[in-house]
Amino acid sequence: MSQAPAIVWFRDDLRLADHPALARAAASGAPVICLYIREDPGQRQRPLGAAARWWLAGSLRALDEALRSMGQRLILRSGAASEVMAAVIAASGARTVFWNRRYDAGGIAVDTALKAELAARGIAVASLPGNLLREPWEVKSGAGDPMKVFSPFWRAHQRLGDIREPLRRPTALAPFNGGLASEDLASWDLEPTKPNWASGFPEAWTPGEAGAQTALAAFLVGALGGYAEARDRPDRPSTSRLSPHLRFGEISPVQIWRQAHMAAGLDGSRDLTKFLAEIGWREFAYHLLFHFPDLAETNFQPRFDGFPWRDDAAALAAWRRGRTGYPLVDAGMRQLWQTGWMHNRVRMVVASFLVKHLLIDWRAGERWFWDTLVDADVANNPASWQWVAGSGADAAPYFRIFNPMLQGQKFDPHGNYVRRWVPELAALPKDAIHAPWEAPEPVLAKAGIRLGETYPHPVVDHDAARRRALDALAEIRDPSAA
Numbered sequence: 001m002s003q004a005p006a007i008v009w010f011r012d013d014l015r016l017a018d019h020p021a022l023a024r025a026a027a028s029g030a031p032v033i034c035l036y037i038r039e040d041p042g043q044r045q046r047p048l049g050a051a052a053r054w055w056l057a058g059s060l061r062a063l064d065e066a067l068r069s070m071g072q073r074l075i076l077r078s079g080a081a082s083e084v085m086a087a088v089i090a091a092s093g094a095r096t097v098f099w100n101r102r103y104d105a106g107g108i109a110v111d112t113a114l115k116a117e118l119a120a121r122g123i124a125v126a127s128l129p130g131n132l133l134r135e136p137w138e139v140k141s142g143a144g145d146p147m148k149v150f151s152p153f154w155r156a157h158q159r160l161g162d163i164r165e166p167l168r169r170p171t172a173l174a175p176f177n178g179g180l181a182s183e184d185l186a187s188w189d190l191e192p193t194k195p196n197w198a199s200g201f202p203e204a205w206t207p208g209e210a211g212a213q214t215a216l217a218a219f220l221v222g223a224l225g226g227y228a229e230a231r232d233r234p235d236r237p238s239t240s241r242l243s244p245h246l247r248f249g250e251i252s253p254v255q256i257w258r259q260a261h262m263a264a265g266l267d268g269s270r271d272l273t274k275f276l277a278e279i280g281w282r283e284f285a286y287h288l289l290f291h292f293p294d295l296a297e298t299n300f301q302p303r304f305d306g307f308p309w310r311d312d313a314a315a316l317a318a319w320r321r322g323r324t325g326y327p328l329v330d331a332g333m334r335q336l337w338q339t340g341w342m343h344n345r346v347r348m349v350v351a352s353f354l355v356k357h358l359l360i361d362w363r364a365g366e367r368w369f370w371d372t373l374v375d376a377d378v379a380n381n382p383a384s385w386q387w388v389a390g391s392g393a394d395a396a397p398y399f400r401i402f403n404p405m406l407q408g409q410k411f412d413p414h415g416n417y418v419r420r421w422v423p424e425l426a427a428l429p430k431d432a433i434h435a436p437w438e439a440p441e442p443v444l445a446k447a448g449i450r451l452g453e454t455y456p457h458p459v460v461d462h463d464a465a466r467r468r469a470l471d472a473l474a475e476i477r478d479p480s481a482a
């Protein structure tokens, strides 16, 4: 009798190499069914944002192509995971299911229920680690508790020993010849059409495993050397831009870890250490999400529950559209809109501006990022927003309020980042570009700028906004704190 097939359920791990679930299925020798489910969002699952849907379409196409080159294909189905799985099992006679774990509460709930359901029907399920360097529960404080501060977390993480070797891409996958139907990707309407606001995305990105490997290789050759210094410069290609690839699991952190060590040669080099610490922040965000599942909704520090947020639809709209009158903020928000991504330094500045200058609840910003980022991530996005807002674990103190002009002068010293994304300011000299309202009238006139017409006046005055934010903070200050 021929061997019953095995199902590999692909989720946020759209790659073939270093894919524990696929590797195990391949090693079993059974015919392999590669399945992707467009899940009905369960109670606690977060529907994908629009930019991430665009990415997902490209990533699924790339995975299907890669599978076809091995005589396989990706089966696409929609519905509740348990129903889809039951239908595929009934149609194929599969006896085993493999998947790599996920760590958000909604995903965990679906997986746990499904595992029990399948086990009760005699179907073996293997859920495997694959999308983090270490499972979130492996890293603990001395007392065995979850960790809330990054540095000790990262030290404890590293004390656990060497990171495993990445798994090879399977050389062959026995095909399942039973003729399973697949839905048509185009029918999922993941990509925008009218209007096609993503028209600039393909120039900036190549979704898929090959694109991820190309991005990593380019970074290791071009920007790892000097990363520790240059990573804060949005005007340069100073970072890896791997975030959407990691978000969709087109590359694993284990692969990045290994290849970065090989490229850097010296284990202790400052650039390598700094880069790996950023991968460490991703690990930390997942650790937080696993232990504090309501990260996107609930202040990590409850005292922020009483924070006097303002409801200001006009200011929120100006921020979203990149029309606050603060050039660095506007450049970031337009880079986000046009490419689905923003440099980390600028993410911190725009987030701080929303929360502190405009006193708008961080959750409104988190949701906008969720919808517009191609790397919108269940863990990194809320953890970073709470970090900036001051409400998070190991957060930047609320009273540290970024000055967008000084941030611009320091990290975009020639103004080239602003020139690229806010073209109406392009003719301003570098000493005026980060604060056009302070520029003498002839300088503005020469650059063709009429404030309030060609470019907005600042939506708030920096000094007044700073004082207002500090007053708001005083309302929730812990009286026992020094």
Ligand code: FAD
Pocket: 231, 239, 240, 241, 242, 243, 244, 246, 247, 278, 279, 280, 281, 282, 285, 342, 343, 344, 345, 347, 348, 351, 369, 373, 375, 376, 377, 378, 380, 381, 382, 384, 385, 388
């Ligand atoms: P690199 O500097 O090359 O870093 C390599 C990888 O490390 C990144 O791809 C990312 O996976 C990880 N990383 C880097 N910085 C951080 C960080 N601060 N926290 C967690 N992981 C990090 N990152 C996301 O992946 N998705 C998000 O939704 C997201 N939202 C954010 C929201 C705000 C308000 C802020 C301040 C940061 C957010 N970040 C998010 C973190 C960070 O800005 C991006 O990961 C980074 O800019 C991606 O660019 P890169 O791949 O070139 O980074």
